[in-house]
Amino acid sequence: MNKTQPIYIIGSGAIGKALAVFLKLENKQVTLVRGSVDNIPATEENITVIGKDQRFQESITTTTLSHLPTINGIVLIATKTFANAQIAEKLNDKKGVFSVVLLQNGLNIERPFEGFKRLYRCVLFSTSQITSNNEVTFKSVTASPVGNLQGNNDRLETLVDQINTPYFSFRSEPDIINYVWTKVIINCAFNSICPLLETDNGIFHRNSEAAKLARVVIRECVSLAQKQGVHLDHNKIEENLMLISQRSDGQLISTYVDILNQRKTEIESLNLETARLADEMGIPGLVAQTKLLGELVQLKANLKMK
Secondary structure, three states: OOOOOOEEEEOOOHHHHHHHHHHHHOOOOEEEEEOOOOOOOOEEEEEEEEOOOOEEEEEEEEEEHHHOOEOOEEEEEOOOHHHHHHHHHHHHOOEOOEEEEEOOOOOOOOHHHOOOOOEEEEOOOEEEEEEEOOEEEEEEOOOEEEEOOOOOOOOHHHHHHHHOOOOOOEEEOOOOHHHHHHHHHHHHHHHHHHHHHOOOOOHHHHOHHHHHHHHHHHHHHHHHHHHOOOOOOHHHHHHHHHHHHHHOOOOOOHHHHHHHOOOOOOHHHOHHHHHHHHHHOOOHHHHHHHHHHHHHHHHHHHHHHO
16 A cells, blocks of 8 residues: 555545545545445535634545446545445445445444455544535544454554544554444444434433433443453443533434434444344343334334435
């Protein structure tokens, strides 16, 4: 992997747009690829990112996968997780040599990409929201870890160096699985309880009953992770959840925003995937409350979409 690898970001949502701008600021060769449509001519889009104290604007080349018969470089996937199977199928048909990095949260979301030789997962510690068609807000908490779930991290440092920027930063993490599970567990609480209560992320530090329910989800999921050989401290995860709740007081979780906008949610890769895994392991009752909350969110979303 050389120092001038082209970078393709699949997913023109808030995260994809923000990262494209920051990479372009570093003189990287970056292309934004629409994940849900094809056969649209390539265009140049002026995208603005609003940070805490600064505004950044760059012209970004935007295209579709149908216009990329050959891909050489790095592919960053920033779409909703339910699009992964379709994206993996399209990438399988491409010529060239490329690494794939999943910039998504969820359990087992890498399954459609099994067989890809250079596959990495990232746990995002950044948030971004679209405020208008080509304007997004962006906030980074800390550098987002990137690692290979198969443990083959030979190219990891070089890859991270390629995608790292001062404002949207990444770091290598040889043991990424613990980060994946920790983020999944926290999201299982936020992305189910907040939409069902129709409230913001701050509910857990404001309301003891909501916090109590979140602790049930955390402890169920930590027990499931342990059965998978991933040993986590439920007390630390509870502390992280409360810290996130305090820092994002007033902010709506993505699943609730999707429901309000009558869009499909990613609850299948969170609560419902933990339930599926428990069923597969023959211990369905282990995550009973987590599963129920996920099913209620899915029902709520389906009713909204009708």
